[in-house]
Amino acid sequence: MTDDTPPVLAAEGLTVAFGRGSGRHAVLRSIDLDVPPGQALGLVGESGSGKSTLARALVGLVRPAAGRVLHDGRDPAHMRRAELAELRRSVQLIPQDPYASLDPRMTVGAAIAEAVDPRRADPRRHADRIAYWLETVALERDAADRHPHAFSGGQRQRVAIARALAARPRAVIADEITSALDCSVQAEILNVLADLRARLGLTMLFISHDLTVVRHVSDRVAVLYLGRVVEQGETETLYSAPAHPYTRLLLDSVPDGGPLPEAREAAAAEAPDPRDPPRGCAFHPRCTAPGRREDVCAVAAPEPDGPTAARCHFPLVGAHAGS
Numbered sequence: 001m002t003d004d005t006p007p008v009l010a011a012e013g014l015t016v017a018f019g020r021g022s023g024r025h026a027v028l029r030s031i032d033l034d035v036p037p038g039q040a041l042g043l044v045g046e047s048g049s050g051k052s053t054l055a056r057a058l059v060g061l062v063r064p065a066a067g068r069v070l071h072d073g074r075d076p077a078h079m080r081r082a083e084l085a086e087l088r089r090s091v092q093l094i095p096q097d098p099y100a101s102l103d104p105r106m107t108v109g110a111a112i113a114e115a116v117d118p119r120r121a122d123p124r125r126h127a128d129r130i131a132y133w134l135e136t137v138a139l140e141r142d143a144a145d146r147h148p149h150a151f152s153g154g155q156r157q158r159v160a161i162a163r164a165l166a167a168r169p170r171a172v173i174a175d176e177i178t179s180a181l182d183c184s185v186q187a188e189i190l191n192v193l194a195d196l197r198a199r200l201g202l203t204m205l206f207i208s209h210d211l212t213v214v215r216h217v218s219d220r221v222a223v224l225y226l227g228r229v230v231e232q233g234e235t236e237t238l239y240s241a242p243a244h245p246y247t248r249l250l251l252d253s254v255p256d257g258g259p260l261p262e263a264r265e266a267a268a269a270e271a272p273d274p275r276d277p278p279r280g281c282a283f284h285p286r287c288t289a290p291g292r293r294e295d296v297c298a299v300a301a302p303e304p305d306g307p308t309a310a311r312c313h314f315p316l317v318g319a320h321a322g323s
């Protein structure tokens with residue numbers, strides 16, 4: 001790999017809008033991010049911030065209103081049908097609910113066989129590959145003969161991961177795959193993913209509303225607020241010195257010892273309607289960073305600045321940090 005190897009996944013000025021006429025509204029606004037080969041980018045944000053829409057846009061299920069997505073430096077909008085089919089295989093989306101990716105009528109073996117070779121999906125033909133992928137996610141070989149409903153939630157998510165990997169993707173997008181699971185099962189799935197990343201050098205976009213979860217599996221993290229990336233950077237930098245008050249709020253809300261009083265107050269405030277975000281900095285009505293909310297916040301949208309490209313007029317750290 002050279003320095004000019006393009007990222008496996010990228011978004012450039014990506015804007016996605018839904019609705020028609022006067023009801024049309026942007027859900028993602030000028031998103032810039034990239035995931036280089038073998039890296040894992042975590043994407044965090046609260047419900048409605050646009051995480052799933054971004055995942056869907058990256059795999060070509062949602063069309064940009066402006067900007068573009070790139071796969072290995074190429075825009076799917078200019079691909080032929082066969083290339084698009086190959087793209088769908090090479091970027092696997094694992095959704096929160098494995099039932100959305102697993103056909104309940106198919107045995108697990110048949111589902112994996114289909115990913116191995118869609119044209120010759122006979123599970124007997126691919127028995128060794130099926131066993132290999134099941135073992136890769138720490139499931140028994142005989143899981144192949146059972147249907148998805150015969151598994152627990154965590155096991156089902158392992159099956160979904162095995163199925164996604166069996167397609168030999170260049171990248172995996174995991175969308176809230178642990179959020180419906182108990183803490184201990186969540187930890188198991190995160191360990192499986194961390195192990196797979198180390199063994200297979202997977203390129204990954206890992207989406208969650210939970211910063212603690214994202215930290216374990218990401219080299220870098222991007223924070224989404226009302227359809228905008230408000231901060232992104234190396235995981236350790238972002239966690240140890242967040243520059244955006246929203247990132248700080250998310251970190252302070254992590255349940256170890258309970259949130260700080262300001263975080264509690266801001267977290268309790270309703271998130272604004274994504275269809276009609278506040279002018280200026282969209283976060284300003286909830287911003288409780290002491291002494292930092294100024295008139296400018298209500299009128300001017302901040303540009304990304306500092307080591308973590310924080311979109312804040314008064315970042316908490318960095319050259320322009322206020323007192």
Ligand SMILES: Nc1ncnc2c1ncn2[C@@H]1O[C@H](COP(=O)(O)OP(=O)(O)OP(=O)(O)O)[C@@H](O)[C@H]1O
Binds near residue numbers: 019027049053
């Ligand atoms: N097909 C659609 N048509 C219209 N609006 C949509 C559509 N898909 C998503 N939205 C809206 O886009 C916004 C972002 O939704 P999205 O599902 O991407 O958020 P999210 O961060 O993934 O939330 P959650 O964590 O709750 O899934 C929401 O206001 C949602 O109602």
